[in-house]
Amino acid sequence: MTLAQTVDSESDAGRVFQPSSLVTAGIGPSATDGVFPDYSRSNRRLPLFSDVTGIHDIQQKSHGVRTFTISNEQVATATSNIRIYSVFTGENVSSYGHEKDTKPTALMFTQSRRPDNLGQYLWAGWSEGSLQVIDTKTREVVEKKRAAHKGGCIIQIIRCKSNVWTVDDTGSVFVWQEDTMLGRPTIQNPLQSMTIPPKQICAIAVQDMLWSSDGIKIHVARVGSDAGRPKMAPTTMDIPYGIGPLTCMATIAGSGQVFSGHEDGKVIIWSIESREKVRVINVHAYRIMSLLGVGSYLWAGFATGKIYVLDLRPEVPVVMKDWQAHKDSGVAILQLDEEGLILGSRHQVGSCAENGEIKIWDGLMAKDRLTKGMVDRSKEYCQWRDLKVLICSWNIDASKPAAQDVNGGADRRLFESWLTSMDQEGPPDIISVGFQEIVDLESKKMTAKSLLKGSKRVETETISKQYKRWQIYLTNKIRELYAPMGINFKLLECSNLVGLFSCVFIRDQEWDNIRSEWTHVDMVKTGLKGYHGNKGGIATRLIIDDTSISFVNCHLAAGQSHTRQRNTDAANVLKKLCHPNPAISSSTVHPEVFWFGDGTMAMDHEICFLSGDLNYRIDVKFSDAVARVQAQDWPYLHMYDQLLIQKLKNPQFVLRAFNESELRFAPTYKYDPGTDTYDTSSKHRTPAWCDRILWRGRHVRQLFYKRSECRVSDHRPISGGFIVGVKKIDEAQRRVVEQQVKEGWLKVQEKEIRIKKLAWLRSWGWTDTRVEGILDREGGDLAQVVRILSSE
Helix, strand or coil, X not given: CCHHHCCCCCCCCCCECCHHHHHHHCCCCCCCCCECCECCCCECCCCCCCCCCCCCCECCCCCCCCEEEEECCEEEEECCCEEEEECCCCCEEEXXXXXXXXXXXXXXXXXXXXXXXXXXXXXXXXXXXXXXXXXXXCCEEEEEECCCCCCCCEEEEEEEXXXXXXXXXXXXXXXXXXXXCCCEEEEEEEEEEEECCCCCCEEEEECCEEEEECCCEEEEEECCCCCCCCCCCCEEEECCCCCCCEEEEEECCCCCEEEEEECCCEEEEEECCCCCEEEXXXXXXXXXXXXXXXXXXXXXXXXXXXXXXEECCCCCCEEEEEEECCCCCCEEEEEECCCHHHHHCCCEEEEEECCCCEEEEECXXXXXXXXXXXXXXXXXXXXXXXXXXXXXXXXXXXXXHHHHHCHHHHHHHHHHHHHCXXXXXXXXXXXXXXXECCCCCCCHHHHHHHHHHCHHHHHHHHHHHHHHHHHHHHHHHHHHHHHHHCCCEEEEEEEEECCEEEEEEEEHHHHHHECHHHCEEEEEECHHHHCCCXXXXXXXXXXXXXXXXEEEEEECCCCCCCHHHHHHHHHHHHHHCCCCCCCCCCCCCCHHHCCCCCCCCHHHCCEEEEEEXXXXXXXXXXXXXXXXXXXXXXXXXXXXXXXXXXXXXCCCCHHHHCECECCCCCCCECECCCCXXXXXCCCCCCCECCEEEEEECCCEEEEEEEECCCCXXXXXXXXXXXXXXXXXXXXXXXXXXXXXXXXXXXXXXXXXXXXXXXXXXXXXXXXXXXXXXXXXXXXXCHHHHHHHHHHC
């Protein structure tokens, strides 16, 4: 039985250590910290349309966009005037101005009872309180109402069933009803007016209620007549203490909940019925600028330019996707094309950046659903087998291979046992060896040379001999150790970055299963702001059969108090490591080979191992740590381990996406070299698990996680043994499954369109039980259904 068939089973040695277990010890997040979502399944594939060509980004860098709205083939923006763009060409097809010294401040494509008129009428609110209705087919202004809001700047236009609500900055709210002759709302006579607190920064329609906020409080008021309904007094809710100001709100149809986004990256879930806080989700540390409910998911736009897609239904919320939607500009607005599925089978989501750039995304995330469908059915078209992987990591403190032979060869024997630490489970198929500090990084002379002569010259003059010694020593030692077993290894890649050194060895019998054109190494410097490679990372990417694997060897910032710098280093390493995909490949690489992206980044790969001297410390006194080590009180030390605490309390910590088995061995740093004694220098550095092995991937099971006892360095080496499931795709069978998955997706899409059409019909008051039958009988022809219902 392969790992692929037993993916959910875990041995005790491979049990993933969950930092959340520290909550019982009082280390967990506070009430205001909230729940952290699960990032382990997130991918960064752009949710682009696969079956629609020619959708263009809209560039407006010279104009500040106050708001925008989208409907089918049109995007309307509010800058100094109103501009309407074609989704398919990105061209400005028409523009509309108003009176001097006035600017458009709110836009919305409004609904129509007539399907042929969907997306035709654009409502515009202006800074002095007037309203316009623009017919985008004739390109004429068909309705005007000066001072519709007397003395107020219209800040929002909201659709609610057959009505339109407009809100201004003084707190005036008007409800505009449908003209049954025109089959759409008009601005001639408001049905109702009401007042809410002034200077609201956002407002949304939730059933028949208006939820609005000034950033500090949320105000809820029923809009429309109370006839036949229980009376409801307006309600005001405070933002809980310790949570940043509110920036935006959204709801998801049928969820019974409202979601508020905040300056500190948190999302609060509110109950519509009780109007009470349900829970807090700590999504990120950066400001949430926009929220949007799309289907069952919540889309969140951040000040960093990223968009996250969240599934908030599970007990532990899940980040489904995160991608860089806009570069160097925050995601100021997210808008849903309400008629897209009805008119053109596209569920369009538009994002507008602060710099005016607008992009259109697939709200159904079809590519993701198709890829997930293929991954879920991989057993039907893939042959799975298990490989054994040995990860070895050691900060060697600039020691030379010859140092292993001191002390009567004791360290050499320990070094050999480290390289063969998987023997009890059977020999490995892949060995990844990562060294840190292959040269003396503390040497002022070395640093001065680097800065004066440049890294290339220093590499040649200082490192080449040390690098070559270790490459030869490792290659010979692995041959010597495994040849008696009848096993040979070949060196796939060997790379160095001043101080870092990585080698990946492949067992002979697996060599032909490596896709050589996809093998690639990249390196990132983080030391001295990236100008000198005394810290950083090396990533080796390979594809074996049809499974992608990335090995990352890291050395992060040192220092007991430098946790934030370590976090930054880890993020920069994983963000900047880049594997360009080959221009020509001898065979097809399908999306399911790279589960989390396109393969150009380390975390795109199906399996990613990250190891090295991560330098995270234990925040206790030296004497206390030594006593706990002697007592083997690992749970106590876990409570103060910086890496585990960051995983638990820091939502933006990039290593939260990785797993790690429980640390059940003594801290590997800092020893007096050549001894078993922790640091006796005047600094008395607290013992710490600086050296770690983390992994990310579905078909991975850890067999062991341990340290070795080589004494030549101030660190002890560590090793981890893993079984990974690798797959070989049967191309003919894959085509059969792919066709079935596509046909299944078309049925899902048809169901989504049907749901949307039914919701549209009901919004106009056609709630009769016969509506579904008529819609099905007429093959989804909405215009014909409306004609039938209108004639009855």
